[in-house]
Amino acid sequence: MEIKHHTTGDDGIFYIDEQGERLGDMRYMLVNNTEMDIYHTEVDAAYEGKSLGKQLIEAGINYARQKHFKIIPSCTFAKSVLTGNDQFKDVLA
Incomplete structure (x- = not known):
């Protein structure tokens, strides 16, 4: 399994890809030059309970730290x- 990252303008997605199949994704948008809003996290039902959602959130956290962003977790799972x-206190907006 590999976590990939793609951005288009102010929108971004981290997703887990295994042999061309998307197992889950975490979506965010840049609110301004210092904050990113994680607004959606979803994992395929067949892979729930395997910590894939947490891995996606952690990939977003690592990205936020690299870019010096604070995170607004509007997604319920990301917030939890x-x-x-x-x-993770250092990245919370």
């Missing part, structure tokens, strides 16, 4: 991951 762990 980010607010439930002290190691």
Whole structure:
């Protein structure tokens, strides 16, 4: 499994691809020059419970840290991951 990243303008997506099949994705948009809003995370039902959603959120967190962005977690799942762990406080908006 590989996590890939694609951007178009202010919109971005991290997705897990396995042999051409998309297993899940996490979508975000840049709100301004310093914040990104993670607004959707989804994993194929066949792969739920395998931490793929968390891996996608963590890929977004790593990207935010590299770009010095703060994250607005409007996605319920992203919010639960980010607010439930002290190691992610540095990226919360």
